[in-house]
Amino acid sequence: MAQTRFQTLLTDPRVAEARALLSAALQDARASVPAAIVPPDPALQGGYQAMMERFGEARGRGLFFPYLGSGLGRGAFVELADGSVKLDFITGIGAHPFGHSPMELLDARLDSALSDGVMQGNLQQNPESLHFSERLLAEANRSDVPNPAPPIDGKPRFRHCFLTTTGAMANENGAKVLFQARAPASRVLAFSHCFAGRSLGMSWVTDKHAGRIGVPKTLDVDYVPFFDPERPERSSQHALAVLERHLERYPKQHAFFILELVQGEGGYYTGTPAFFRALLERCQQAGVGVLVDEIQSFGRTPQLFAFQHFGLDDLVDVVTVGKLTQACATLFTHAVNPGAGLLSQTFTGATSAIRAGDEVVRALRERGHAGPGGRNQAIYDRFTAHLLRLQAAHPAWVAGPFGIGAMLGFTPFGGDSKLANRLLTRLYDLGLMGFNAGSDPTRLRFLPPLLVVTDAEIDFAAELLERGLTEIAAEANLA
Ligand SMILES: Cc1ncc(COP(=O)(O)O)c(C=O)c1O
Incomplete structure (x- = not known):
């Protein structure tokens, strides 16, 4: 079969030998990381503290956690640069679905290291960008979901995919696409407490x-x-009434409604299919585009796309993905495909990120994360069983709702922000990494490395959580 010189390079016996050696070395290094919480190495602690201070100075503010990874881990366990080992149940807010030092991504990353450049961009893309775009489109257009979208002009609903480097930029691109399609409408609809990124728009x-x-x-x-x-x-009636008032007050002026179906930064809240459908059908009727932001939720809900889980496939014009996909993307229908010049970027992603994203989405599908009885639901059920047990024993410590799929959240201590943040810090010190979400109530969230996390690790996380809750409750004199 004909092949390029690059493909020949990938099969060069020296490359195969190096690959085998690197794989064995990484395998051994991974195995040396204990699947346990390990305190810092006193011999590394001084240097670590100094680096932390220098980093705070260089950044202009300290890091949220005193966290600097060493570069090695073992799935859900990560080694820090002070030699300590922690259980990572936040994974950079969902950015490391295979956990730390994944063997699964080694080939993709080694191939990328041999590839001609570090980054790909609009003018120079390699086949992996095509493969990744097509995989995301195929997932968005699946027919084995609760409410598949009918084809448009004999073609699948989502026809186009534009890669980019960040979630904020994926949303910016989606916003521009819909502004152009609905010009001159210039207003935007969004949910209260939403998060869409930190670009100017x-x-x-x-x-x-x-x-x-x-x-x-x-x-x-x-x-x-x-x-x-x-x-x-x-709340459903109220939301619909508020939407109606906006549409009346500014007729034909809204270009699109941008929404998270699972509010991430807002606190891991979600709605029902009927709630979303009523609002989005009204938008469709009014000629308002629908941009679903799945930067945080993609891959984690019981179907890979949250819009598929909620059966909204026929109502979405644009959907964005990021975080666990490594390279981010904006997927859209042909009807809103913009004219030349609207979307373009020097960088669409590092080759390794694009290859890794493709592997992640493939693994989510092939390892059975989607669908009823899928691994995402099983992760939720297992972690939530612990939360329910804790809630039954200590109603003041733990309250729901608990999130969805591999997005786990709960309200500690009635949502008191001081206690919630104290708990977060205590958990970090005990070796469990999570993060906060929302305010009033302040919640805690966990985004475990869903592709590799084991049931035993989920149980261990719950054990550490219970220990943290017990200690903070004792300090705060809570029953
Ligand atoms: C729902 C949502 N949209 C957009 C973003 C922005 O993504 P990024 O930080 O990659 O720009 C985030 C990041 O947390 C997010 O959760």
Whole structure:
């Protein structure tokens, strides 16, 4: 079979030998990382502290956690540069689905190291960009989901995929696509407490004051309240009424509704199919585009795309993915495909990120993460069983809702932000890494390395969580 010189290089016996040696070395190094919490090595601690201070100085502010990875880990366990080992249940907010030092990505990364350049971009892309785009499109167009979208002009609904380097940029690209398609409409609809990134445009979509202090206004955004699980009927009616008021107040002026189906930074809240459908059908009727932001949720919900889980396939014009996909992407229908010149970038991603993203999505599919009875649901069920047990024993310590799929969240201590953040820090010290989400109530979230996390590791995380809760409750004199 004909092959390129690059393909020949990949099969060169010296490369095969080096690959085997590197694989064995990494395998051994991984095995040397204990599957346990390990305290810092006193001989490394001084240097670590100094690096932390220098980093704070270089960045202009300290790191959230005193975390600098050593470069080695073993799935859910990671070694830090002070020699300590922690259980990583946040994975850079969902960016390391294979955990640390994954053998599964070694070939992709070695091939990328031999590939001609570090980065790919619009003018110079290699076949892996095509393969990754096609895989994402195939996943978005699946027919074995609860409510598959009918074809458009005999073709699958999502026809196009534009790669980029960050989630914020994927959203910016999606926003531009829909602004052009709905020009001259210039307003945007979004959910209260949403997060869409920190670019100039997205910081005005993101419903967080701190993220836009001093930033000139770039977009007019009208907010719609999110689903309230405590008042499902009333909150659904209220959201629809608020949407209606915005549409009446600014007729034909909204280009699109940008929404997370699972609010990530907002606190791991989600809605029901009926809640989302009612709002999005009204948008469709009013000629308002629908941009679903799945930067945080993609790959983690019980179907790989959250819009598939909620059966909204027929209502989405643009969907964005990121984080666990390594390289980010904007997928859209042909009807909104923009004219030349609107989208272009020097960099669409590092070759290794694009190859790794392709492997991640393939693994999510092939390892049975999607669908009823899939691994994402099993991760949720296992972790949630622990939360329910803790909640039953200590109702003041733990409250739901608990997230969805491999996005795990709960409200500690009634959502008191001081106690929640103390718990987060205590868990870090005990060796379990999680993160906060939302405010009023402040919640805790976990994004385990879903492709490799074991049931035993989930149980161990729950054990550390219980220890942290017990200690903070004792300090705060809570029953
Ligand atoms: C829902 C959502 N959208 C967009 C972004 C922005 O992604 P990035 O940080 O890669 O720019 C994030 C990041 O947390 C996110 O959670």
